[in-house]
Amino acid sequence: MNAREEWPVAKLPLIFHLPFASHNCGSTSPFFQLDFGRYLPDRGPKGWQLWAGATTLILYGFYQLGQSNKARVQQKMQERKVRYALAPLMQAEADREYMERELANLRREAEIMKDVVDEKGRPWVPGSSQYNGGQWMPRRIGHFMPKWG
Numbered sequence: 001m002n003a004r005e006e007w008p009v010a011k012l013p014l015i016f017h018l019p020f021a022s023h024n025c026g027s028t029s030p031f032f033q034l035d036f037g038r039y040l041p042d043r044g045p046k047g048w049q050l051w052a053g054a055t056t057l058i059l060y061g062f063y064q065l066g067q068s069n070k071a072r073v074q075q076k077m078q079e080r081k082v083r084y085a086l087a088p089l090m091q092a093e094a095d096r097e098y099m100e101r102e103l104a105n106l107r108r109e110a111e112i113m114k115d116v117v118d119e120k121g122r123p124w125v126p127g128s129s130q131y132n133g134g135q136w137m138p139r140r141i142g143h144f145m146p147k148w149g
Contacts, residue, residue, distance in 0.1 A: 045053075110126040117123055 106126045113124040113126065
């Protein structure tokens with residue numbers, strides 16, 4: 001058989017009869033030829049289209065970032081206003097607890113120091129300072145509070 005002659009289809013093995021079998025054969029080949037160029041665009045999107053799409057996406061991202069920043073600032077401002085509104089109540093609560101502890105300490109001090117007198121013969125006064133600074137400072141109520149005196 002010459003190279004120019006057509007192949008008889010009946011003599012080919014069964015696998016070569018399938019339409020997806022494609023080889024680099026000439027036009028006389030019995031195999032199915034698919035022209036991909038007809039279905040695909042030439043080169044894809046143009047450069048300005050890529051640039052415009054990327055720019056649009058970036059601008060939208062920055063817009064979303066700005067909107068989320070505004071929302072976060074507003075949320076923090078609301079939380080701060082609530083904290084400012086509750087601060088006097090929380091301070092009053094802390095002052096009340098401090099006074100209760102201070103009264104309990106004074107009672108305990110009066111019980112412990114009831115028989116103590118100073119060098120001039122005066123009795124101990126509960127709550128009085130053993131220092132002569134004249135400036136009132138609250139007592140240390142916790143182990144980790146700074147020492148003030």
